[in-house]
Amino acid sequence: MTLKKKRQSKSLAAGRPPVFQRPKSITRKATKALINKHHLLEKRKKQALAKGEAQQAAAIDAEIEALGGLGSYQEASLQGQRHDRGGDSSRVLMEWLQTSLTSHKEVSGRPLKMLEVGALSTQNACSQSSHFDIVRIDLHSQGEGILQQDFMERPLPKNDSELFDIISLSLVLNFVPDPKGRGEMLRRASKFLRAPGRYLDSSSLTINFPSLFLVLPAPCVTNSRYLDEELLTKIMTSLGYVKTASKTTQRLVYYLWKRDSALQASGKRFAKKEIRAGSTRNNFAIILD
Structure with missing residues (x-):
């Protein structure tokens, strides 16, 4: 006689692996x-x-x-974000900021505030650095430590305590489905950053903060009909930013944009306009109304 295997009941947690578990490759x-x-x-x-x-x-x-x-x-x-696929994008950010963050910590010991939009993990380089007090949000939270929230619906800061020193938009802007929405996301990010004058008493921070860390798939900038690095720089300048660091790999482009006290948001419009022709180009664009 064949014995039937006893079925084991599964808990609800069994259907949702913890955030630190590696997904099936x-x-x-x-x-x-x-x-x-x-x-x-x-x-x-x-x-x-x-x-x-x-x-x-x-x-x-x-x-x-x-x-x-x-x-x-x-x-x-x-x-x-796996090491064999190019790794955690925030490692690039930490390479850029390490010197100024170390100097700041030696003087004040106060961690800087970061808003990480589209957070997928609580174990990335920024989280493990001890330099940041991080608020992580995502449309679909992957676990504890990540608030389920749409950045475009996040309440605007009411006071200085709700502002951030740096915002991370790593592989987030490219998921916004339309060019106008991307422009609005960039414009809205500025409203969550501290004023540039906030760091006048700290030369180590003045170089890089307040800032926006932006990561995109490389083709969004290198092979688009409607966007290249020159145009992206003009868009960011119109929003009051200056580029302090950048890196381009085969897969990704990384930028660190600092809000500059000498620049004011100009309100300049940027329409969707072809700047590079070719049948192999993609249609990624950013529009500022």
Whole structure:
């Protein structure tokens, strides 16, 4: 007689692994395809909603859920933070800031405040550095220590205690489905940063703070019909930033933009305009109304 195996009941926690558990590995090619598919569907959904096509938008939502929803996008993004896939993008930021942060800590001992938008982990380089008091938010929290929140709906700061020294937008702007939304995100980020004059008593901080850490897939800047580094610099300058550091790899572009007391947001408009022709170009753009 065949004995039936006793079924073991599973807890709710079994269906949701902790944030520190490594996700099941998928190939780099599959990761890229999944992320690109999510971006395409989000863009189509945004267009459908703009046209009032609720039924079409619902159908696209179903496609997104069939791919695994936002969770599958985030899992694919987490693959990119593995050391064998290029690693944690905040390691680049720490390389840029290490000298000024060390000098600041020796003088004051006070950690700086960081807002990490689109946070996927509580174990990245910035978190482990002890230099930052970090508020982490994401549309779909991956675990404790990450607040589930839409940055575009986060209440604006009411006082100085709610402002930040640095904001991280690492592989976040490219997930915003439309160019105007990307421009609004960049403009809104400035409202959460401290004023540049706040650091006049600390020469080590004046060099880099307050600042915005921006990371994008390299093709968004290097192979777009509507955006290159020159135009991105003009957009950021119009918002009151100056570039203090940058790095370009095959996969990613990294920027550190400091709010400059000598620059005021100009309110200048930037429309979607072709600056590079070619059938192999992508359509990534940033619009400031």
